[in-house]
Amino acid sequence: MLHVTNGTSVSLDRTGLGGDILTWVDVLHEGPVPAGLGQAELSRLRGIFLDGVWPGDSPAADALARRDRTLARFTEHEEVALWFEHDLYDQLQLIQILDWFHGRTSGTTRLSLICVDRYLGSLTGQQLATLWPSRHTVTSAEFDLAAEAWLAFRSPDPMELEHLRHEDTGALPFLAGALLRHLQQFPSVESGLARTERQILDLVDAGRSDFASLFRADQQREERIFMGDASFARYVRSLSECRHPLLRDADGYSLTPTGREVLAGRADHVRLNGINRWLGGVHLLGAEALWRWDEAGQRLVRH
Numbered sequence: 001m002l003h004v005t006n007g008t009s010v011s012l013d014r015t016g017l018g019g020d021i022l023t024w025v026d027v028l029h030e031g032p033v034p035a036g037l038g039q040a041e042l043s044r045l046r047g048i049f050l051d052g053v054w055p056g057d058s059p060a061a062d063a064l065a066r067r068d069r070t071l072a073r074f075t076e077h078e079e080v081a082l083w084f085e086h087d088l089y090d091q092l093q094l095i096q097i098l099d100w101f102h103g104r105t106s107g108t109t110r111l112s113l114i115c116v117d118r119y120l121g122s123l124t125g126q127q128l129a130t131l132w133p134s135r136h137t138v139t140s141a142e143f144d145l146a147a148e149a150w151l152a153f154r155s156p157d158p159m160e161l162e163h164l165r166h167e168d169t170g171a172l173p174f175l176a177g178a179l180l181r182h183l184q185q186f187p188s189v190e191s192g193l194a195r196t197e198r199q200i201l202d203l204v205d206a207g208r209s210d211f212a213s214l215f216r217a218d219q220q221r222e223e224r225i226f227m228g229d230a231s232f233a234r235y236v237r238s239l240s241e242c243r244h245p246l247l248r249d250a251d252g253y254s255l256t257p258t259g260r261e262v263l264a265g266r267a268d269h270v271r272l273n274g275i276n277r278w279l280g281g282v283h284l285l286g287a288e289a290l291w292r293w294d295e296a297g298q299r300l301v302r303h
Helices: 039-053 060-072 088-101 125-134 140-154 159-164 175-183 195-205 211-220 229-240 257-263 269-273
Strands: 002-005 020-023 079-084 110-115 247-249 253-255 275-280 282-286 291-294 299-302
Touching (some): 039 060, 140 175, 159 299, 195 253
Antiparallel strands (some): 247 253
């Protein structure tokens, strides 16, 4: 038995189910995930990005390569069970894994899925074990939709995702909501702020001046919490270290006059500070963004 899940916080080793556990250690909503690369090449690129942003004791590329080798030996197991949640972080991992398995499944290995609207890391081993009987064998519809979504996520044209989320995505019931949240990270048409950036400025304006309370308050604004504190800190830091800072970080966070102008929609963050951000296969770079998020219309638009 091989269990595959989103991180080490999931207590699968305490369920009594046995088997090996593989954690899918990648933050796919941050950094480059471009089209045209095989799994090995993509893992090397992701390792370079992860080491550059969050350096650890050992190279991330090595950890991703070990992960990939473990998955490649899936036929050694009678069953591979995927355990994932409803949020953006998990849904991106899920479509990547299902896309990899698409066409690879063996007649002797069952690929099963548990996907729930609960945060697996907060559940005890006993609570996780109660989910085990609900698992189902991955269907061809789930494989096909995951492959289509993974291709669209990695495309340099994000309109493919915009179109996909309006199609029938019922085979993976949490996918459409996750894709919506991903698209909300594109700069807005009103201010050039991603949703996370707008929430940060709004919360600081409301009096959240330290990182811990700011992070907790931001999570409370998310329909499905997907971002860890390290990713969140990166967004906070970018708002205070840009050419025209929107945040002041001195004895607590406060808005700069520029930050107030941008938050009010009277100035544009991208035009003031430029942008260098990967969102899946899309690289936004320069003093303008070709695609923007229209919050009022709930749609991605060319700009």
